[in-house]
Amino acid sequence: MKIPARLPSVPLRSPWRSPLRGPWLTSVLGLVLLCGIPVLFLTGLLSYAAYNPNLSPVNDQTPDKGLLGFYLFSWPTHPYWLYRVNQGVHVTLGIVLVPVLLAKLWSVVPKLFALPPVRSPGHALERLSLLLLVGGGIFEFLTGILNVQLDYIFPGSFYPLHFYGAWVFFGAVTAHVAIRLPRTLRAVRGRDLWAELRTSRTRTRPEPDDRSGLVSSRPAEPTMSRRGALGMVGLGSVALFGVTAGQSIGGPLRETALLAPHGRQPGSGPNGFPVNKTAAYARIRATDVDDSWRLVVRGRGEEVSLSLPQLRQLPQHRSALPIACVEGWSTENQQWEGVRLADLAKLVGYAADPPDVFVESVQRGGAFRAAAMRDNQVRDGRSLLALRVNGAVLSHDHGYPARIIVPNAPGVMNTKWVGRLSFGATVPGGQS
């Protein structure tokens, strides 16, 4: 197509002039997102279930999640690595898809600002669904990334925002796919991907205008080929993968996780693995955890108080478990050693079937100072009140004198600087 040097003046001159925009490019990017977003949704729902949010209001304060929480189940303790993998996939995939999401938004931007804004009731409905789609997508990616980067700037807690947002976003995605999939597949088949990847910038032509609203009505000369555009997005994703995945995979790759806010160099020795909140950050005073420290265990009308030497007198057990945080970073297996939660339940009247437990830290304020665990987690022989790790006493930052470690549980359940365990009907508002 020959582009006239001067276009005749038209009432609305589209400011969107990239010759790359068109249904094919949008559809290719859309299909990549279509593969990734369901995985994000599924791993997100599992991650939420892993909190046992029905043990509210301690674990989660999402109001009226009843309907959306229909699928919740008692989070299992087997396999012990499931949460670690689930969260690694969720966070890494979410970050890797960011360039694809941005490119997709760029490719449809003429439609988002199309005029007139509303042409008919049907068109109004479509625009509203696009608002939920685009708004929901940006919201989910933004809250997720901010949380991973420990930027808790959003109002209220991350969990309800990200959880409700996920349903809105996924609902909009489902509707969008239902409406657009045939057109998308047609558009993708309309051009040969391999031919496109061999087309240089100078031979790049706009897609034929199919009234999709994506193709520019007055395209400029290409400054890059479609191959270049897709390559840029792909390289962006690969680069993000490279600087993120190490925080979940661990080992020598931990050093490569440049974007990880936590523990690229967690130090050496038995306690040399990443710390989330340090003792100083959690404002644990020396006097909170000195020789005056006691563990209070409550149960069936009984209460016992144990000093650290007394805890050491109880049978000690080992379990090799990772810490896996909701933020995607995790540690390799650490060798924990301490007292079984089930044995502590026995001390306060639960000889056979230990119940749920409510765990409180000596930490006075701040998030994560308490958590509730279900009976299946208490019953597992690998669930410990750990006193030692990798053959040494716990460091202050890892929760000295005692912390919880439970297989397959989110890191946040592994309360540090534990002060009190309440077994039984002590979970405030519990509805297990």
Ligand SMILES: Nc1nc2c(c(=O)[nH]1)N[C@H]1C(S)=C(S)[C@@H](COP(=O)(O)O)O[C@H]1N2
């Ligand atoms: N008392 C207390 N326990 C806590 C936390 C906390 O801030 N305070 N952080 C939790 C979170 S979110 C995680 S991921 C793990 C991290 O354990 P680590 O710092 O030993 O790696 O501890 C958990 N236990």
Ligand SMILES: [Mo]
């Ligand atoms: Mo965490």
